[in-house]
Amino acid sequence: MNRDRFHPDHPFLYADFFPTVWCAGCGIGTVVHSFIEALKASDITPRETGVVSGMGCSRKISECLKLPSFSVSDGRVVDFSVQYGLEHPTHQVVAFLNNADFLLTGAEDFLQLRNSGHRLTIIYINNFIFNTAGDDGFPMTPYRRKSFDGSADLPFNIPLLASSVGAEYIARWTPLRAGWIKNALMEAFQKKGTAVIEIISPCLVYDSESRRILDAAERMQFYDGRTVIQNFSPLNKLDLREGKKIVLGTFVDSAPGEDKR
Amino acid sequence: MTIRIEILKERCKGCGICIAVCQTEVLRLSGDTNEQGYAYPVVEKNESCLICGLCEMVCPDFAIWVRQEEEEAMP
Numbered sequence: 001m002n003r004d005r006f007h008p009d010h011p012f013l014y015a016d017f018f019p020t021v022w023c024a025g026c027g028i029g030t031v032v033h034s035f036i037e038a039l040k041a042s043d044i045t046p047r048e049t050g051v052v053s054g055m056g057c058s059r060k061i062s063e064c065l066k067l068p069s070f071s072v073s074d075g076r077v078v079d080f081s082v083q084y085g086l087e088h089p090t091h092q093v094v095a096f097l098n099n100a101d102f103l104l105t106g107a108e109d110f111l112q113l114r115n116s117g118h119r120l121t122i123i124y125i126n127n128f129i130f131n132t133a134g135d136d137g138f139p140m141t142p143y144r145r146k147s148f149d150g151s152a153d154l155p156f157n158i159p160l161l162a163s164s165v166g167a168e169y170i171a172r173w174t175p176l177r178a179g180w181i182k183n184a185l186m187e188a189f190q191k192k193g194t195a196v197i198e199i200i201s202p203c204l205v206y207d208s209e210s211r212r213i214l215d216a217a218e219r220m221q222f223y224d225g226r227t228v229i230q231n232f233s234p235l236n237k238l239d240l241r242e243g244k245k246i247v248l249g250t251f252v253d254s255a256p257g258e259d260k261r
Numbered sequence: 262m263t264i265r266i267e268i269l270k271e272r273c274k275g276c277g278i279c280i281a282v283c284q285t286e287v288l289r290l291s292g293d294t295n296e297q298g299y300a301y302p303v304v305e306k307n308e309s310c311l312i313c314g315l316c317e318m319v320c321p322d323f324a325i326w327v328r329q330e331e332e333e334a335m336p
Contacts, residue, residue: 007323025276029321178318216276
């Protein structure tokens, strides 16, 4: 094969992973691309990282990266990341979480962080539903829109929860703003404590069933018109609900020497 | 200075995000399909590319990238 036909991120990826397992236009691939770009742009040795992912669609992230990566059991992602970080203090640990890892089985692990100040970057890929289980309701399922039918409860406010756990850096972006995800990751790598980055990446199955959006490009324009960037807006105004703009941006960015405790 | 937009058509899933984000309409969807049955993008107007790298950044399948090459000096 001609050497020119290799992707610039080729050294970070297993070639036999392609074509990827994700749906056409799924945001998880964009998040992985932004992560690799951030890793290349910051002065982190690829050997001195730790990529941890749990179950579901985001499990495949640690399987495709040629980095010290771990697929751990359902919900034990944050716990494993903290222990890995304690074992290797020089490593940059990055945890890719999905809904179940973050808010259901993994919620207790996340709450156990409780201002402990572990050096850890959490990337939460919020796709609003359980992709595989389909019919279940979930803390992040939009109001009156369950996976397919309708939820009676309002969704969770993730930046507020992350702030109460003592995160030093909190941001929220969509996969369309991939450059901003890269910048947020580069800033998060500088922090000495926990950083939480929420990625609003709605599942294509959910959108095609409930909103009749069948095309990935159409979905991208749909969410582009419904998002607004407001940096450092109050954390209690950031909940997601129908008929309200999704606020993106950096919400908490602590100074290097500042002690959140 | 030449611009080269590389597309690995066997990786593409035809989501069309690269075509939607391109501001200068460099790419278009081809009528052909790859081995898995997806229509992949092809370069239509190479000269109007701004090298912003948006298509490379948003591609979830690592299938497209943009390179800028120095022209070889005439002997």
